[in-house]
Amino acid sequence: MAASAPPRLLPPPLPSCWLASGADTSEACWQLALECGGDGVWDWNIGDGKVFYGPRFNALLGYDNGGFGDDSEAFVNHVHPDDIGRLRQHLRAHFRDEGTPFCCDLRMRDPNYAYRWMQVRGQLIERNADGEPARILGTLRDISQWRQDEAVLKAQLAETVRLNQQLEGAQVQLVQSEKLAAIGQLAAGVAHELKTPIGFVSTNFGTLERNVGDMLGLIAAYHATAASDDPAQALAAAEAQYVAADIDYLREDLPALFAESRDGLDRVQRIARDLKDFSRVGEQDWQFADLHRGLDSTINILRYEIKHKAEVIREYGELPEVWCVPSMINQVFLNLLANAAQAIETQGTITVVTAVEGDKVLIRIADTGSGIPPDILNRIFVPFFTTKAAGKGTGLGLSLAQDIIRQHHGRLFATSVPGQGSTFTIELPLTELQPPDTLRPADTGINT
Incomplete structure (x- = not known):
């Protein structure tokens, strides 16, 4: 069918x-x-x-x-x-x-x-x-449920924004702490560097004051002979004062005192210029900058911290000016150079090498210090990580330095051999970059 x-x-x-x-x-x-x-x-x-x-x-x-x-x-x-x-x-x-x-x-x-x-x-x-x-x-x-869900999402977004603002506030305070640590260390070194030239300028001025007083007294004595009732006796007194003033010695000593004082004032002026170059006061915008000038000024203001531990060897290549925020890049130099000095326990060498490779500028800062163990090397850029004793560092220095270089579309990385030393390499692009809206001059210290 x-x-x-x-x-x-x-x-x-x-x-x-x-x-x-x-x-x-x-x-x-x-x-x-x-x-x-x-x-x-x-x-x-x-x-x-x-x-x-x-x-x-x-x-x-x-x-x-x-x-x-x-x-x-x-x-x-x-x-x-x-x-x-x-x-x-x-x-x-x-x-x-x-x-x-x-x-x-x-x-x-x-x-x-x-x-x-x-x-x-x-x-x-x-x-x-x-x-x-x-x-x-x-x-x-x-669409009532959709509107309710939207209201919940907006409330959650507002709460997220509020929490982010709190986090940013905490980060600002931590960065400020790192900045104050850097200022304290820099201030001690700069104060010592200023103390020596200011000290001998002050001493020389004391000597100059006495010598000038003697010479003015001698001039007054000779001038008094013309108005004296007994010119012969007044002249004899002036001659005696001339011998006591040791004018022949003053002829040799005064130029030396002036030269030493001028040299001391030049050193003070140079330190002030290096500080200004380092901070690049009033220059917080993107611009083309001479990285060698930034390196030199940073090395100079760290002279006191470095000179008792290491010799600085500069192996500079031919570098074009680089598009950057100079004050921020100088803060990275400060962090890496100070860390290099701190890694050397007795006496060693810090070598600063610059070169151009392809479309990048390279800056290598190498030290002959104690080196970094492998298990620590891969953590040194983690925020708040530090091997120093409590109160000696916030653990933000290298993290902030890496963040600055990333904002410049570059790279910061490290290699190390325990017992032989470490090398930190900065790569910056040669192309002119448009400054990102979120880029703000960061504060970074020298303690990691």
Whole structure:
């Protein structure tokens, strides 16, 4: 016996309310599809103000089918008063140009006057003979949950921003601590370097003061002979004073005192110039800078810390000026050079090498210190990591130095052999970079 054909599934009949609205069968099917998808549909005949609100539309607002109303006034009466102006503004824009989508988020009330967020969409499909809007079809979607989720996300974002601000504040305080440690160490070294030239200039001025006093007294004695009643006796007294003043010695000593004093003042001026070059006061913007000048000024202001431990060997190559923030790069030099000096226990060498390789500038700072064990080497750039005793370092120096170089689109890395020394290499691009918006002159210290 032949197999019977499977029963054919027929679509359910369209609800009578759809056909009663005046929609043809195809429109009714389209509206039914939207309702099945969860959206309520509406069909507004603008000429007579009548609106067909589908069953799902009514249900979204808590009404039985047809309970919402049948005209545009019913819709407006359910919209929150604060949202009516925005609704009309969107409608007018769409009526002027139906190519502009009509979409408006607003609050609508249910029968108990509880408001929910809804999204109303529509499309003008017909104009009358005068070109005026005649008919618009649209949908209604409940977006209350979406708005609640959005509010939660905004609150979480605001909290994240607040926590980030707190974190930035803590970072600023830590950086300030590192900066103060650097200033303290620099101040001690610079004060010692200033003490020597200022000391002998002060001593020389004491000697000059006495010598000038003797010479002025001698001049006064000779001048007095002209007005004396006994010129011969006055002249003899002046000659005796001349011998006591040892003028021949003064002729040799005074030029030497002036030369020593001038040299001391030159040294003070040079230290001040090196400090200014290091800090690059007033130069916090991106610019082309001479890295050798920055290295030299940094080495000079660290002279006191370095000179008792190491000889500095400069092996400078031919470098073009590099696009950077000079004060920030000098802070990196300060950190690496001071760490190199601290790594040398008794006496050693610090070698500073510069070169161009391809499209990069290389600066290598190598020391003959104790070196870094492998298990520590891969952690030295981690923030707060330090091998120094409590109170001797924050563990931020190398981390901040690496961050500065990264902001310059470069690299900072280290190699080391325990017992032989370490080498820190800075790579900076030669191409002119646009300064990133987030780049701010950072403060970095010399304690790691």
